[in-house]
Amino acid sequence: MKHFLEVHKAVTGQEANVKVIHAGLECGVIGAKYAGMEMVSFGPNIRGAHSPTERMEIDSVADFWNLLTALLASTPKA
Secondary structure, three states: OHHHHHHHHHHHOOOOOOOOOHHHHHHHHHHHHOOOOOOOOOOOOEEOOOOOOOEEOOHHHHHHHHHHHHHHHHOOOO
16 A cells, blocks of 8 residues: 555655545455455546446546556566
């Protein structure tokens, strides 16, 4: 989480808005298999998730992509 927060600040110039929401389902499933693993769930802005009116905010995709690629590029190799 610390690494994500640092990269988020460097890429966006803003502190991440961290909160617990239902969108982290996959983190919960993986976390049950690998106790102690640090994980974060993030992505573009979604409205009306899991409904017939679900929509993604297109303008948020570029921000997500920039953050994702910066995060991957700066992650130490195992």
